[in-house]
Structures are given as C-alpha cells and as structure tokens.
Amino acid sequence: MARDAGRRPTIYDVAKEAGVATSTVSRALANPDRVNERTREHVLAVAERLGYRINPLARALPSGRTQTLALCVSDVTNPHFFGIIRGAEQQTRASGYTLILGDTEESPELESNHVERLGGSVDGFVIAASRMADAEIRELAGKHRLALISRQVDGVPSVMVDHEDGTRQILEHLASLGHTSVIYLAGPRRSWTAAKRWQVIRSTARQLGMTPTRLGPFPPAVRGGAAAADAAIGQGATAAIAHNDLLAIGMLRRLAGRGVRVPADISVVGYDDIFGADFCSPPLTTLAGPFEEAGRLAVDLLLGSRDGRTRARPASQVVLPSHLAIRESTGPAPRPR
Amino acid sequence: MARDAGRRPTIYDVAKEAGVATSTVSRALANPDRVNERTREHVLAVAERLGYRINPLARALPSGRTQTLALCVSDVTNPHFFGIIRGAEQQTRASGYTLILGDTEESPELESNHVERLGGSVDGFVIAASRMADAEIRELAGKHRLALISRQVDGVPSVMVDHEDGTRQILEHLASLGHTSVIYLAGPRRSWTAAKRWQVIRSTARQLGMTPTRLGPFPPAVRGGAAAADAAIGQGATAAIAHNDLLAIGMLRRLAGRGVRVPADISVVGYDDIFGADFCSPPLTTLAGPFEEAGRLAVDLLLGSRDGRTRARPASQVVLPSHLAIRESTGPAPRPR
DNA sequence: GTGAAAGCGCTAACAT
C-alpha cells in the first residue's frame, strides 16, 4: 500500500523508501558526520525526492530545544525599538533560530506573563527596557536563558547603549551653550533608565555648575509632550532634557503651539535618535546609539552561552558607545530678562 | 522516591499526586466540562501546588496545532507596519495564540522561505504587503492557513484599506486645488499596491481632466526621496503622489534642500499616515487608514475559519475605509509661468 | 556505521 498522499512525509517514509532505519535518517539529517557518506547522500536524496521537511515540533519534544527566541519590548509602536527588533530578528535568523515578538505595554505584569507563557516553547528571552524589579529579573534568569537590553542587573547578561556617558555629553553641550539650569522630564516611574539618567543629570549638572530639576513622570510618548512642555515652561526652563524622543517631539509640538521658540527661548534634547528626530521641527538634538547592533549582540549573548548549562564566566555586560546628534533644537541660553 | 526536584512537573506527576489517570489531568486542563467538577478542582489544585505548567510542545505534537501565528512584513523598520504589527499582536494574544514576526525585506524569496521554514510550527500566516506572485500565494494558501493584508488574491482571505477609493480622494483633492497634471512616484516593481494605485490614478485623473505621469520605481524608503524629488522637479510637476509616506518625507527633505517650496511650487501627497507624517515640514497630506484594525481583522479571519478544514463560504475580502488627512503639503496649483 | 527500541509530554480513542 502506498503512502497516503495527503500527509507530510516523516522520517519513517524516508527510511522505508531508502531502505534504512529511522535512526539513520535522523543522523543523516542532524549529525551528517556520524553516518557513512554514501548512505547519507542516498538518504538525503530520497528525502529531497519525497519532499520531506523536518517537523520542528517533533524535533523539539525530546530535546526540549525549539530553536526559537522571544524578544519582549515595552511598546512595539515606539520607533525606538525598531532598530532593536530588526537587529535581533536578523541575528536570530542568521543563527538558524526563529524570533517571537512580544509587546509588554509598559507593564511588568505583562512582561512576566509573557515569560511564563512562552517559557516552555522558547530557548531564551531578550527583554528590552524591562520594567520588572531587579529581584524578579534575577529570578527569571535562574529559570530561563535571558539577556537584557537597556537594563543592567548583576549576574544577567545585558547590552546597553552608554546613556550615562551620553547624559554627560548632553549636559556638557548645554553648559557650553551657557545654560545654568536644566530640567529633566522624567519617564515612567518603573523605568530603570529614567532613574539612572536622573542620577547622572543630578550629579553631573552640579559638577558643571548647573541647577538640575526633575519633573514628571510623563508617559514616554508623543501625547505626554503637552504636559511636559507646560511643566517646563512653568518652571521657566531654558533647557529641557526629555526622557526620550517621543516625549521631546510631543514637547516641540506643544511649544510651537504656545508660541515658545525652540531653541531661542528653550533648548530641547531627547534620547534615542528615533525615526523622525531628524525631520521634526526643529530637528531634534538627541542621544544616538547603535540599537540595531544592540539587538544583534543581545541575541549573540543569549546564544553564545548555549553550550553549557552553567556559565563559568560572569555574565557579560556589554556597553555600546553613544554619541550626541546635535541638531537645531538646542542653542545658546536666552539672556536673562 | 520523591520526584526529582530539577525537572518541570508533567501531567504524570500531577496524576500520581492527585491519584487519577493522566487522561483525567489532561481533560481537567483542556476540556474542563468533560470531568467531574470535584475531580477537576482537586486536579487543578494539585497542579497549582506542584507548579505544573503545560508543555506547549508536547501538546502540539499530537494535535499538530501550536497556537502560534506568523506575521510577515516586508520591512520591520517601516513605521507603516507598526499599527499592523500591534493590532495583530493584540488580537493574537487575545485569542490565546502567540505571534511570530518575520521580516521579509522586500524579497519574495525570503517570504516563501519564511513560510517554508515556519510552516511546520505555526497554525497560520498573516502576510502584509506580500511581494509574491498571485500564483505563488494561491499555492501557499492551499498548503497553509493564510490571510493577506494590503493585497487581494482570489480565494484568499484578506483585509485591505481602501486605497482605490483613497486614491480617488487624493486626485479629487488635487483637482479641486486646480492642478491639471499629477505625477505618481511609483513603489517597487513587485508591489501589488503600486500597480493598483497607478491604474486608479491613470483612469481617475483622466476623468478629472488631469494628465497623469508615472515615474520610478523608487525604493519605498526615505532614501528614495531624493531621486523621486529630482525626477518630479525634472518633469515640472505641480503635484506629486508618492508611493508611501517614507518616500514622500524623503522628497520633502530633498525639495527643501533644493529650495523648492511645498506646497507653493509643488504639492506632495503620501500614503499610510505613518508616525512622523504629521510633524515633518510641512506636515504631510496623506491617505490614512485603520491599519491596527487591519492587523486585528486579519488575525480574526485566520482564526475564524479554524473550525473546519474546508471553507464553505468563499474567502472573505474585507475592505476598510480610508480617509485623506489633509495637511500642509498640498495647496493651490502655482500659476503657470 | 547502522539498527532496534525506548522515550519526550501530551491527546484521544476505546474501555470500563
């Protein structure tokens, strides 16, 4: 009786057709060097002829390895993550893996949900801009292979764009323009980067003789810009650092609406150099970084340690250089009235 | 002997601990109503206590259903797809499924590669802006569950934003501003929408007494804008319709660089109303549509027909309404010199 | 180098 036509051929079909055992087919497919060359070629030819495709599920069951990675971002619609997503996707594919994308919508609960839900069907996680607490991240890192982007936690591999040095660059730029005070429009309370940036702004501003003020938190989105701009104006700010470009662009818009000139009346700086930062008006001065590279590296970190269960070396924490893209939203401090 | 601590508990562990058969555990988990309420509660409690998590792989092997969908887009970094991605992701998750994202980089080969590679581990595909030929799409639709976005192929379910009617809106807008000719800066040769739009532009422009011209193709990205703008200027155009907003924004930039005023010297229109279209300078007149909704619907279409092998009704082809977002990049036709 | 056979964790007949 012939194979029934509708079904996808399995290694049994190939084995029978080739006159060998299923184990030989399996080996020919997965460990080519552990089988006689002629046998292998024959098996492969038969497989080809039958239109055999490996069944990833069946392959994954015994081994527990799915060749799949998950990437969680806090907001898929934030252009900031585009580069990260693309980089991670490319590197994942280049390594023969598949990428699952998860949107965690700024929620630490959704984040751990994702991990919980996908834990069984994924070989590891890349989490970008995690909103989870350090302890929770460490706990997850104990159960799953994990790499972080834009977040550092002891003992967990991560890749960062150097926003600490970048923040210093921003402040020096502002100081060189004669600003004597600076306002930070903060990101979400849960945001690790927001806390970090404020720390650096506070200490560095003082070193440079500037007065730092923090306002917020504001939603890190364009819609958060109106409130942020109003708050900055209310403070009589001459220089404002927004938590990210989305917020900065929203501010620019509100400022324009209120007739406040940028940078004549107030300078505005953002973070990330997202799509649009170079063509908003005025074009935004912002901290740029190699985020696509970050995505790629995070995947490498994850896959690199795949050989052993236990990591001998301490988890790598990569820091990528950032640079300030100076455009037209920053200028000399206005003369005091 | 106690269960070994390191391993994830399986239904066997739960069954033994609860004093029932594995099939009962399985039923309690998957078909709650096919088991005695008390038994079910007991089983569930034990599972909970043991920290049991279902193994999606093992579940998928017998049934062949992975509760996973794949979304392929032609370019993950194109903001146009953000809405689609987000919508699809939400609806997928809401349906208890997981979403895999694939970037096909404008290549029909990569597209079918993806399908080929993921075919075994996914319950269906949503393909946005497919670059494949109709025949190939039909063939894939025969082997896999498939839904299209921004593409129509007979017999394949799809959801579109009405760019035909939208194109008519654009032309009427331009005609009402006194333009007597219009240039279409075409998208990729493989792009189905590009061909469709040109058809509509050509026929409608004539109805409205305008002279249509097509230039290109151009890469549908900001970097394509310089060549497109130069070409448009070369033609002495007073009105230009770019294949998408990315291209339009690139044109705006080049036009500004060359000292050509928009819209005084030339009007520019785009498609998609992407992030940034409202804050570039000048803000772009563009065809807007509910793309997030499109993403959601495509997933619904895919999952909706999941009950039967065969579709009794013809595949649904949903068309969503579009509307023209009129901003400052379009204005009255310049007086002939 | 190759074959036989026992799982991987779950589902789904089929019995009871």
Place this chain on the structure above:
DNA sequence: ATGTTAGCGCTTTCAC
C-alpha cells in the same frame, strides 16, 4: 466520569 493505551515524529542510548 474515569482509566488504559496507543500514538504524534523525532532523538538517542544501546546493541550488533
């Protein structure tokens, strides 16, 4: 309503 059991398609000892 619940238990028994035979797979799902592949990998992987363990023999030969």
